[in-house]
Amino acid sequence: MRTLVATTLSNAKGKDIYCTARKIDERWLKIIRDTDRQTLEDLGFTFIRMISLEVPNIKGYAIFFEGHVSEMERALNTLQRQ
Numbered sequence: 307m308r309t310l311v312a313t314t315l316s317n318a319k320g321k322d323i324y325c326t327a328r329k330i331d332e333r334w335l336k337i338i339r340d341t342d343r344q345t346l347e348d349l350g351f352t353f354i355r356m357i358s359l360e361v362p363n364i365k366g367y368a369i370f371f372e373g374h375v376s377e378m379e380r381a382l383n384t385l386q387r388q
Contacts, residue, residue, distance in 0.1 A: 308370045309378065311338065313356070315366035322366075329375050337382050338369070349381045 314322040350372045358364040371378040
């Protein structure tokens with residue numbers, strides 16, 4: 307099972323703007339934002355690049371967790387304790 311966690315778009319300054327899925331609590335998003343991408347991928351997150359065929363230079367990606375939301379919460383709790 308693959309769970310959508312959030313989508314991001316980069317603004318003109320290169321900062322990611324996050325839009326979370328309804329199931330994701332703000333505290334989990336804060337942990338995801340503060341953790342580097344490689345660590346998240348090691349935990350089971352997948353980053354899929356998004357592009358626009360109509361608008362050039364759109365940068366962003368969708369963030370998925372390879373599992374259920376409860377499994378994601380356990381993985382993030384483990385990360386937070388370390």
